[in-house]
Amino acid sequence: MNMTEHNIQAGNKVSLLKALLKLLPEDAVLHEEEDLHPYECDGLSAYRHLPMIVVLPDTFEQVQAVLRLCYQCEVPVVARGAGTGLSGGALPLDNGVLLSLAKFKDIIHIDPKRRIARVQPGVRNLAISQAVDQFGLYYAPDPSSQIACTIGGNVAENSGGVHCLKYGLTVHNIQQLKIITIDGELLTIGGSGLDSAGYDLLALMTGSEGMLGVIVEVTVKLLPKPERAQVILAAFDNVVKAGEAVGNIISAGIIPAGLEMMDKLAISAAEDFVHAGYPLDAEAILLCELDGTNEEVSEHVAKVREVLQQSGATEVRTAKDEAERLTFWKGRKAAFPAVGRLSPDYYCMDGTIPRKQLPRVLEAMAELSKDYNLPVANVFHAGDGNLHPLILYDANIPGELERTEEFGGKILELCVEVGGTITGEHGVGIEKINQMCVQFNPLELTQFHAVKAAFDPQSLLNPGKAVPTLHRCAEFGAMHVHKGELPFPELERF
Amino acid sequence: MNADMSLQLQQRVQNAYEDKTALAIIGGNSKAFYGRAVTAETLSLADHTGVLSYEPTELVITARSGTPLKEIEALLDQHGQMLPFEPPAFNEDATIGGTIACNLSGPRRAYAGAARDYLLGCKIINGKGEILKFGGEVMKNVAGYDVSRLMAGAMGTLGVLLEVSLKVLPKPETEITQLFNCSANEAIDKMHAWSQTPLPISATSFHDSVLSVRFSGATKAVNAAVDNVGGEVMENAEKYWQDLKEQRLDFFNSDKPLWRLSLASDIESLSFEENPDDTFYEWGGALRWLKSDESAETIHAAMDEFDGHASLFRHADKVNVFQPLTPGLMRIHKNLKTAFDPHNILNPGKLYPEL
Numbered sequence A: 001m002n003m004t005e006h007n008i009q010a011g012n013k014v015s016l017l018k019a020l021l022k023l024l025p026e027d028a029v030l031h032e033e034e035d036l037h038p039y040e041c042d043g044l045s046a047y048r049h050l051p052m053i054v055v056l057p058d059t060f061e062q063v064q065a066v067l068r069l070c071y072q073c074e075v076p077v078v079a080r081g082a083g084t085g086l087s088g089g090a091l092p093l094d095n096g097v098l099l100s101l102a103k104f105k106d107i108i109h110i111d112p113k114r115r116i117a118r119v120q121p122g123v124r125n126l127a128i129s130q131a132v133d134q135f136g137l138y139y140a141p142d143p144s145s146q147i148a149c150t151i152g153g154n155v156a157e158n159s160g161g162v163h164c165l166k167y168g169l170t171v172h173n174i175q176q177l178k179i180i181t182i183d184g185e186l187l188t189i190g191g192s193g194l195d196s197a198g199y200d201l202l203a204l205m206t207g208s209e210g211m212l213g214v215i216v217e218v219t220v221k222l223l224p225k226p227e228r229a230q231v232i233l234a235a236f237d238n239v240v241k242a243g244e245a246v247g248n249i250i251s252a253g254i255i256p257a258g259l260e261m262m263d264k265l266a267i268s269a270a271e272d273f274v275h276a277g278y279p280l281d282a283e284a285i286l287l288c289e290l291d292g293t294n295e296e297v298s299e300h301v302a303k304v305r306e307v308l309q310q311s312g313a314t315e316v317r318t319a320k321d322e323a324e325r326l327t328f329w330k331g332r333k334a335a336f337p338a339v340g341r342l343s344p345d346y347y348c349m350d351g352t353i354p355r356k357q358l359p360r361v362l363e364a365m366a367e368l369s370k371d372y373n374l375p376v377a378n379v380f381h382a383g384d385g386n387l388h389p390l391i392l393y394d395a396n397i398p399g400e401l402e403r404t405e406e407f408g409g410k411i412l413e414l415c416v417e418v419g420g421t422i423t424g425e426h427g428v429g430i431e432k433i434n435q436m437c438v439q440f441n442p443l444e445l446t447q448f449h450a451v452k453a454a455f456d457p458q459s460l461l462n463p464g465k466a467v468p469t470l471h472r473c474a475e476f477g478a479m480h481v482h483k484g485e486l487p488f489p490e491l492e493r494f
Numbered sequence B: 001m002n003a004d005m006s007l008q009l010q011q012r013v014q015n016a017y018e019d020k021t022a023l024a025i026i027g028g029n030s031k032a033f034y035g036r037a038v039t040a041e042t043l044s045l046a047d048h049t050g051v052l053s054y055e056p057t058e059l060v061i062t063a064r065s066g067t068p069l070k071e072i073e074a075l076l077d078q079h080g081q082m083l084p085f086e087p088p089a090f091n092e093d094a095t096i097g098g099t100i101a102c103n104l105s106g107p108r109r110a111y112a113g114a115a116r117d118y119l120l121g122c123k124i125i126n127g128k129g130e131i132l133k134f135g136g137e138v139m140k141n142v143a144g145y146d147v148s149r150l151m152a153g154a155m156g157t158l159g160v161l162l163e164v165s166l167k168v169l170p171k172p173e174t175e176i177t178q179l180f181n182c183s184a185n186e187a188i189d190k191m192h193a194w195s196q197t198p199l200p201i202s203a204t205s206f207h208d209s210v211l212s213v214r215f216s217g218a219t220k221a222v223n224a225a226v227d228n229v230g231g232e233v234m235e236n237a238e239k240y241w242q243d244l245k246e247q248r249l250d251f252f253n254s255d256k257p258l259w260r261l262s263l264a265s266d267i268e269s270l271s272f273e274e275n276p277d278d279t280f281y282e283w284g285g286a287l288r289w290l291k292s293d294e295s296a297e298t299i300h301a302a303m304d305e306f307d308g309h310a311s312l313f314r315h316a317d318k319v320n321v322f323q324p325l326t327p328g329l330m331r332i333h334k335n336l337k338t339a340f341d342p343h344n345i346l347n348p349g350k351l352y353p354e355l
């Protein structure tokens, strides 16, 4: 990252601090080292940096004032929600201001008739569904981190969840945003209808990783809670068969609400952790959730059971009640921390592939796992081809983190090679910035930079993330092809 | 038909970039009535055709932009699948590229999503004549900014679409449409009450005291829903929804300016005088077709009040078509236009005079 590029005035922490204290109450500006530590990393804890200053505004005017000041002084700004991001998107800059949206915690308005809720960006994902539950409604995208992550972060990452095969990602479930641009202008994007005039800036903002503007308000769409949800667990003695079963369900004309796969290592980790009753002798399990009206679910459960059996499942179980349904899901939702118990550290990857490429990708991954001598557990949003290989490693062993990252990088490149992408839902951040050079050519990257400049010509919002410079790609290409050295050699390591 | 014209098209755009000559991008010319007038040399995409990949189990189709919409729909139909946003064609020659560029969606939109929601990726030529690819052929992809969706509805002002990848869905097993006699306000109330329940509704319309509601899904679920809500069965419902989407119903047979209003679904009356017969409701109330001689200023001002927007769809001057943007948004729009099309050669003025 070009962390020294903006250090002209930014180097002068004292004067910046003074200026910020004129704009914000004293307790909304953190600058002592001990107060900065909680902000040094996001969910990708291998990367850490102390920010120069943290600000915690709680009004639009304060956010505008802070951004205007940073714009004038050319100080970079990194927005932060809950810091659960897994790609280092909210990693602070040591010459920058970290702008936390944590104080924007209000649900401003719920309109059950229009089925929308207007909320502040620091509201937690799950808190929305809880607040609208009384109206029989919910907010569909449900990342596994939903008890902690914020809606602002969800929009910035275009987060998904286990139900996005049927209900879509964040981009499909929001209607309006208020953002503040780097020069302090408040813009309203989207409207009260189902579409809006002009370019689809709502889509452009979604997944923009804090690079285009600071999201200060989100209007989400709500859905009526399904009358009934039922989950089926199917066991397979072979991962490829499980993958084929997924295609067969879809061929039968059914789009399940969720369709998840776990491999043997992930099954045993989850079972150990939450005792979900998963079959330990299976090579893979599928969890298939069907929801809708009572009649529809009955019809689809019968059909899916049949398809699974025909696809060679060794066991097909339907959750007998709501408690068992939740237990089946608990294992899946806790898969990351469960795998985390198997090893001192784990590294979560996030590629997406066309589903039919699953056998090839799993095979290649198993080979790589042998080569690097690092085990991999696989958790897979199978319905939409989003893989989460979890590489187990020990950061205390010298060199192991670097080998893990290199292994991870190879997995992502494999995803691109088979027609997929380096990130399905966790974002590029700082983590996958080199792999962006594999997925996009220099002209495409240049176009991305031009899009950023349309909002932020001085590149002050989250600089160095999400889109690599061509210079960086040239270096990565050289390193990658000719020397096979470590990725990110210029980054400090802790 | 299957022909790759990418290089020829790219050459044309490169020349236009160098000479700074404007291009009017045309697919099947089926929606020529829509948008502001563009005077420029024609760049036709009609010969750039062919489905490049389609795997029903992956739920993804990729086609060159000049591929006729009807060809794509027929192919999907063979496999029991569909474009879930039910795009209007407006004539036989409509192409998939034009469909995405206009981002117009049909009756299912309020319940299944719009064209932009199903767009997974695209290949474009930007205003410098560079061929660029964004998004992809997978359902989930957050690498880089979502430039693909930005193309949907940009009406060719940011790039010439070469290829598009779309998510498709299985067709519902059964569809039944029920009719109810009621007033406009009762219709709005009914549609809102139902939309808060898990009923499998896939389309709604209201005009001339008739509320039409289509239910789609598993046969048993549709039958149960119909039993639950009552009403009278509509005969020939498939034709009705087709005619609505293609604007062949009597309502649309008029020379009066036709406005497309997109606004909050529960707004009951607009702030200017309207004859109830001149409004046709879709999308649970969130889309309204209005025949009106009111000035664009009046209609746009009314929409501003509701945080909605109006576009002059047919029988229009082709000048004051789209809802004016706030200065802040216009600034970003202009910057984006320059970012993709620095010489302002791609459909200049099609959306707004400034773009």
Ligand SMILES: Cc1cc2nc3c(=O)[nH]c(=O)nc-3n(C[C@H](O)[C@H](O)[C@H](O)COP(=O)(O)OP(=O)(O)OC[C@H]3O[C@@H](n4cnc5c(N)ncnc54)[C@H](O)[C@@H]3O)c2cc1C
Pocket: A042, A043, A078, A079, A080, A081, A082, A083, A084, A085, A086, A088, A089, A090, A101, A121, A142, A143, A144, A145, A148, A149, A150, A151, A152, A153, A154, A155, A156, A157, A158, A159, A160, A161, A162, A209, A210, A211, A213, A214, A215, A216, A336, A337, A425, A426, A462
């Ligand atoms: C255990 C675990 C499970 C997870 N499961 C999933 C999952 O199933 N699906 C999924 O998609 N993700 C998942 N994630 C990733 C993460 O939770 C999501 O990316 C989430 O949306 C991040 O939200 P946050 O509030 O923590 O954002 P942060 O981590 O604080 O920030 C993420 C990015 O958004 C930017 N940002 C944050 N707020 C704003 C704002 N208001 N305006 C502008 N930019 C902003 C930041 O600069 C940063 O680039 C998981 C993470 C963990 C730790």
